[in-house]
Amino acid sequence: QSVLTQPPSVSGAPGQRVTISCTGSTSNIGAGYDVHWYQQLPGTAPKLLIYGNTIRPSGVPARFSGSKSGTSASLAITGLQAEDEADYYCQSYDSGLSGSTVFGGGTKLTVL
């Protein structure tokens, strides 16, 4: 069971907006640690999508955006496209026990 909780799946039609939540606690997101997001297409390595809660690396479309509030973070995708169908993971730091980098369990996005 992941320290960061993501919905197992979300779906949306082309052109729609979807959001993926990443719920943590006061020992990780709520403690102020940065959240990062990755996209993993089938059979490929994860690709950095958002870092530092809201920053898009060069080359990532503006359709992808990140936000953070309290003990949760969210990834929003607007103007959904078929090529966005992938697994999405959030990542942060958890200060519990000995402290460690932690990932969410992942969310499968299906474009209907």
Add this chain to the structure above:
Amino acid sequence: QLQLQESGPGLVKPSETLSLTCVVSGGSISSSDHYWGWIRQPPGKGLEWIGSIFYTGSTYYNPSLKSRATISIDSSKNQFSLKMSSVTAADTAVYYCASLETASYADKSGYGKNWGQGTMVTVSS
């Protein structure tokens, strides 16, 4: 743009030691701009952080794997390595290496900016 490539045996016997290497190209592994990490993904499951290493040799490990994982760096070959001892079937996974950067003072985990393609390691007799 940094490029990373994992290599190592695809099959390891239970109780033995898994050894993987990640060769870095397009930049120096001794640069203070980056540090280096290993992440794994069991078949059909999510990502798991294994650990990271700075060019100074300082290491940080997932507490659940700390007793079995060792990450080292070889600046002369521009590569870093992972050794994991006493493996079991639960260690069967795709293993990724990645270059890491820090987003801000509030970023204690770092983010994976560049990733290798991953290498599948199966633990089986």
